[in-house]
Amino acid sequence: MREAWVIGAASNRFGKMPETGREAATRVALEAIRQSGLEPKDIGYTFVSNCFGLTEKQGHVGPLINGGLGIPEVPSCTIESACSSSSAALHEAFVHVAGGFTDAALVVGVEKLSHLDTLTATSYFAEAADYAFETKNGATFPGLYATLANAYQKAYPMAPEVLGSVAIKNHANAARNPHAQFQKEISMDTYLRSPMIASPLRLYDCCPFSDGAAAVVVAAKEFVRHPVTEPLVIRASARSGSITEMQDRPDLLGLPATRTAAEKAFRQAGMEPKEIDFLEVHDCFTIAELFALEDLGFLPRGTAGRAEVEGVTARDGKLPVNPSGGLKAKGHPVSATGASQVVEIFEQFNGLAKGREVPRTETALAHNVGATGGSCSVHIFSRR
Amino acid sequence: MRPRPPTFTKFRDVQAEIDRSGAAIFRDADGVESLVIRYPYSINYIHSYAEDSAFFLGLSEGKLRGSRCRRPKCRFVFATPRGNCMVCGAPTEWVDLPTVGRVHSWTTCHFGSEAFLKETPYNLAMVEFDGVGSLLLVRLKDAVESDLYVGMPVRAVFDPNPKYSITDIWFVPDR
Structure with missing residues (x-):
């Protein structure tokens, strides 16, 4: 297996994009390629993620992006894994590059949802759940994660301020991230006054609907030789799955797919959690950040809330978590999210995360979950 | 022009x-x-329930059917129709489930998709049954948010006008 590097990563500002998904995707792809020092013609394969492209009446978006990049002969395909789509695409790119099938691969995640009203968007999001048994029963994603939260709450009682501290921390980070949808801080008072969406989850526990696009260039070490950026060495690219319906899982205290993906990733990297400097984790709801910290093996079960309240996960804390602002505040354009986590890590490694720098940037981990944990990707990066 | x-x-x-x-x-x-x-479009989705058909026909007859693994060493019972066991992969057989159970976890949704918007706030519950290894996600009616707790006894109600959907069953407090 060859060593694979991330040598370019770019994102637009999440929120509302007036343009179509394919246009936004082409733009960020060009930016990531330009940054990598490569030319579009160096790309050997394009992996695209675009879960809700059909709401734009557009599938098969890879050839359109490649056409826009001037490389129409380059193969492409679309990778779908719900909210973990572009980390799944990154995994495919890693497999192709590390396996020697491609010297350089492009990963593009893009989503446009703002043309849908909230009701329609909620319905589309719920399609990543089990349609006949969850979605048609009135289960929304806030509803499903709220059910997990109540089960966790029963086992490990916590005050509302615990989840609130996750939201406040992530908003504070997003306030310093030009890619973020919500570039503003919130107070505990704002959090506690926000309306209940699905108890115990309030409005500020939930990530927003977002448009956005992010792209990553992965290339073989031998192919790059003299990188123009500080590359992220992909030390592990691991994926896992679990029963998608929560009703069929052995317990509701976290996400089993995160546990198995993390075990694989740390084994692949030959590393332990204590060797990781900072994390980008999948906080689609505040409770999910607690699950991530425990399931990834950074904290014992039932203790993540306390760590959040004590500031361990703050940007200048012992273990910075979501310096980008996370899904909660940076935004969650479903198929762009996994790639955008890598954009944050790339910017931190390259000194481009102005005003939101974390203290140490030798190693980092990205954790991206599909739906309620039917899928999970964990990537571990280090410097050369 | x-x-x-x-x-x-x-x-x-x-x-x-x-x-x-x-x-x-x-x-x-x-x-x-x-x-x-602007370019609007809509879809009518026609599909069969295939091997899950007996579950939905059962609801229309006032019966709640789960699946039991046929493998003698497994025999795991699911509260949902599962043609193959999610623990060991062996084929399953139909089994009648109890119509009373307890709340394992719950939430009250103050917002929902279009089909449920008129019902908000509505409750969702994961119901556990004696002798069954997995949970059933249902709507819990005739109870407000402050009534709900983990361990609450509940019983099944079947829609007298079934639509062959999971919404043909819901649960209420078993007082």
């Missing part, structure tokens, strides 16, 4: 104009102007 649609710099204003006239021009921060239009 149609007059040129009006130009806006805020996308919110573009959407309002689209609602009014069907077209508008958006000018972005770089001064680039794009024509914005």
